[in-house]
Amino acid sequence: MTGRRSAPLVGSLGAQVRGELLSVVRRRHQAAPGELIIEQGRPATALAMIEEGWAMRFRDLDSGCRQIMDFVLPGDFCDPCVLIAERSDFSVAAITGLTYSLIEQAELLELIRRVPHIALALWWDEAAEADRLRSHLAAVGRTNARERIAQLLIELYFRLQAIHQTIDHRFAFPLTQEMIADATGLTAVHVNRVLCRMEREGLIRRDRRALALTDFVRLQEIAHAPMALLPGRLLRQAR
Amino acid sequence: MTGRRSAPLVGSLGAQVRGELLSVVRRRHQAAPGELIIEQGRPATALAMIEEGWAMRFRDLDSGCRQIMDFVLPGDFCDPCVLIAERSDFSVAAITGLTYSLIEQAELLELIRRVPHIALALWWDEAAEADRLRSHLAAVGRTNARERIAQLLIELYFRLQAIHQTIDHRFAFPLTQEMIADATGLTAVHVNRVLCRMEREGLIRRDRRALALTDFVRLQEIAHAPMALLPGRLLRQAR
DNA sequence: CGTCGCCTTGAATCATGTCAACTACAGTGG
DNA sequence: CCACTGTAGTTGACATGATTCAAGGCGACG
Numbered sequence: 001m002t003g004r005r006s007a008p009l010v011g012s013l014g015a016q017v018r019g020e021l022l023s024v025v026r027r028r029h030q031a032a033p034g035e036l037i038i039e040q041g042r043p044a045t046a047l048a049m050i051e052e053g054w055a056m057r058f059r060d061l062d063s064g065c066r067q068i069m070d071f072v073l074p075g076d077f078c079d080p081c082v083l084i085a086e087r088s089d090f091s092v093a094a095i096t097g098l099t100y101s102l103i104e105q106a107e108l109l110e111l112i113r114r115v116p117h118i119a120l121a122l123w124w125d126e127a128a129e130a131d132r133l134r135s136h137l138a139a140v141g142r143t144n145a146r147e148r149i150a151q152l153l154i155e156l157y158f159r160l161q162a163i164h165q166t167i168d169h170r171f172a173f174p175l176t177q178e179m180i181a182d183a184t185g186l187t188a189v190h191v192n193r194v195l196c197r198m199e200r201e202g203l204i205r206r207d208r209r210a211l212a213l214t215d216f217v218r219l220q221e222i223a224h225a226p227m228a229l230l231p232g233r234l235l236r237q238a239r
Numbered sequence: 240m241t242g243r244r245s246a247p248l249v250g251s252l253g254a255q256v257r258g259e260l261l262s263v264v265r266r267r268h269q270a271a272p273g274e275l276i277i278e279q280g281r282p283a284t285a286l287a288m289i290e291e292g293w294a295m296r297f298r299d300l301d302s303g304c305r306q307i308m309d310f311v312l313p314g315d316f317c318d319p320c321v322l323i324a325e326r327s328d329f330s331v332a333a334i335t336g337l338t339y340s341l342i343e344q345a346e347l348l349e350l351i352r353r354v355p356h357i358a359l360a361l362w363w364d365e366a367a368e369a370d371r372l373r374s375h376l377a378a379v380g381r382t383n384a385r386e387r388i389a390q391l392l393i394e395l396y397f398r399l400q401a402i403h404q405t406i407d408h409r410f411a412f413p414l415t416q417e418m419i420a421d422a423t424g425l426t427a428v429h430v431n432r433v434l435c436r437m438e439r440e441g442l443i444r445r446d447r448r449a450l451a452l453t454d455f456v457r458l459q460e461i462a463h464a465p466m467a468l469l470p471g472r473l474l475r476q477a478r
Numbered sequence: 479c480g481t482c483g484c485c486t487t488g489a490a491t492c493a494t495g496t497c498a499a500c501t502a503c504a505g506t507g508g
Numbered sequence: 509c510c511a512c513t514g515t516a517g518t519t520g521a522c523a524t525g526a527t528t529c530a531a532g533g534c535g536a537c538g
Contacts, residue, residue: 059377062463067377084359084366090373120323123362126369127323133372134329138298138306141379141424144525176484185380190526192486224301383493415516426495431518 017121018075021049021103024111031055031098038078038092044085046102047122048078053098054174058182059090068183070132071095071175073159080125083108096174140185143224145194148184150223153204157213173211256360257314260288260342263350270337277317277331283324285341286361287317292337293413297421298329307422309371310334310414312398319364322347335413379424382463384433387423389462392443396452412450 028051031037037048037055055072069090072078078092079085082105103111112119135155139148160171177195178188186194198204203219205212213219267290270276276287279298294311308329311317317331318324321344342350351358374394378387399410416434417427425433437443442458444451452458 059373061377061381063381065381067380069373069376081366081369084363085370089370123365124323126362126365127320130320130365130369130372131324131328133369133376134298134308137308137372137376137379138300140376141306142300142304143302178484187527188485189487189528193526196486417516427517428496428519429494431516432494435518 017115017118018049020115020118021047021111022101024107025101025103027101029100029102031094031100033094033096035094035098036091037094037098037100038088038090040089040091041087043087044079044082044105046104047080047082047108048092049101049103050074050076050078051099051101053094053096053100055092055094055098055100056179056183057090057092066182067185068179070129070136071156071183074163074165077122077125080122080129083119083122084126095179136183145184145186145190146198147222147224148186149180149191149194149198150203150219151225152180152184153211153213154220154223154225157216168212169214169216170210170212173206173209256354256357257288259354259357260286260350261340263346264340264342266340268339268341270333270339272333272335274333274337275330276333276337276339277327277329279328279330280326282326283318283321283344285343286319286321286347287331288340288342289313289315289317290338290340292333292335292339294331294333294337294339295418295422296329296331305421306424307418309368309375310395310422313402313404316361316364319361319368322358322361323365334418375422384423384425384429385437386461386463387425388419388430388433388437389442389458390464391419391423392450392452393459393462393464396455407451408453408455409449409451412445412448 031053038044040059050072052074055078057069057072057078058066059069060066072092078100079088108118132155135151139151143151156173157166157169157171160166165171176188177191180186180195181188181191184191195204195206199206203213203215203222205214270292276294277283289311291313294317295307296309296311296317297305297307299305311331317339318327347357371394374390378390382390395412396405396408396410399405404410415427416430419425419434420427420430423430434443434445438445440454442452442454442461444453
């Protein structure tokens with residue numbers, strides 16, 4: 001024990017753990033936009049980690065439409081539950097061109113035997129995703145289109161900022177309006193109306209696959225964003 | 240290793256692990272309806288497991304309304320993320336009178352040192368909750384009021400059946416229509432209309448705090464329930 | 479230069495929300 | 509035992525946010 005009774009007891013080492021994982025990866029994989037990385041219902045066999053590009057976690061409903069759960073950004077695991085779940089209950093597809101690495105289950109378990117912390121990092125990731133899911137659910141269930149979209153944009157901003165993919169309040173933005181609709185539980189047409197209005201009001205600016213949050217403060221008010229969001233908000237840090 | 244390469248590698252022992260946990264519990268706690276067990280934003284200090292009664296996991300939004308994430312039934316952990324999260328990002332409140340047990344963090348870690356499987360059981364629970372959250376999100380984002388409510392009722396039915404709290408398709412039902420509304424992202428008034436119509440159509444019957452799913456097959460069709468849901472659906476079982 | 483995916487816009491419609499009143503109990507205290 | 513009070517459920521009339529359908533624009537790409 002560390003001596004301090006209230007010392008953080010478990011936690012993620014973040015970048016360090018990711019490095020450890022990458023050290024056992026033989027080869028990187030590529031995926032073209034639209035390609036499926038993980039398919040709903042298929043047995044879970046390997047851990048996938050995004051290195052470059054955006055992906056989305058989603059589920060197809062039998063009514064033909066789909067719900068996007070969240071977006072998977074560089075450094076995120078596609079399926080932190082790979083050791084727990086028998087088969088995946090969601091799909092993951094590339095949005096942009098993608099570079100990712102796969103670690104087979106057997107390899108992963110071997111690695112965990114040497115570095116138990118890695119299991120915690122996965123658990124951590126799972127918990128962070130659950131947190132995001134709860135925020136997302138609250139947004140879809142209890143706020144209107146404008147608030148939901150503002151919330152999504154701000155969440156993406158914070159996550160991208162954490163991996164240094166923003167300049168000021170601007171970042172590359174590969175999502176179609178239909179994807180935003182599938183994530184927020186709206187129709188593409190309505191998403192369009194809301195985005196256009198936001199632009200007219202000077203809240204955002206869009207050009208050439210990029211997005212700028214030109215009035216970040218007001219956007220945060222609209223989103224009711226309580227404060228700096230996910231990256232490291234609620235999670236115990238080791239050391 | 241077990242010999243079979245595809246053998247389940249990790250997993251939950253379910254009831255056995257729960258028994259193990261209960262063996263270290265000194266005293267049971269009680270809570271009256273409405274009482275808070277876990278409060279959003281407070282440091283996470285102990286693992287809570289429901290023994291009797293229903294609770295709900297929810298979040299208050301600053302617009303004053305709330306979103307219920309899911310319901311916590313006997314045998315469920317309130318906060319499987321207690322070892323991972325610095326502070327809780329949701330609240331848990333008693334719906335009925337409640338009996339639950341608390342296991343302090345230090346105690347829990349000690350127990351895990353002796354029985355590492357317990358950590359997996361918690362992780363498992365976390366993953367099961369994430370799965371439920373994804374289904375819930377898809378329902379709220381992409382289905383109408385009738386489908387959502389049917390889905391909720393059927394999910395509760397399956398979970399209660401798994402713990403032997405159903406007789407035929409009937410079970411004690413302590414939720415108010417406002418709670419159903421807060422869970423499904425609707426208003427209490429609209430929930431009322433939908434429930435009344437379901438009753439008129441012979442899908443359900445309500446009386447004295449109990450609910451009967453009188454036309455289970457049709458209800459399942461409405462809910463698009465793909466098949467037997469959560470309990471043990473996607474999860475590796477040890478042995 | 480035609481095609482295709484994505485974005486944009488308008489008009490009509492629909493699902494759900496809002497407001498408001500009223501009923502039915504269960505609990506409480508006199 | 510009754511009068512009060514409060515919570516939950518029910519119902520109607522009306523308002524509105526979001527969807528649907530439909531048409532057209534615009535840029536990328538073969």
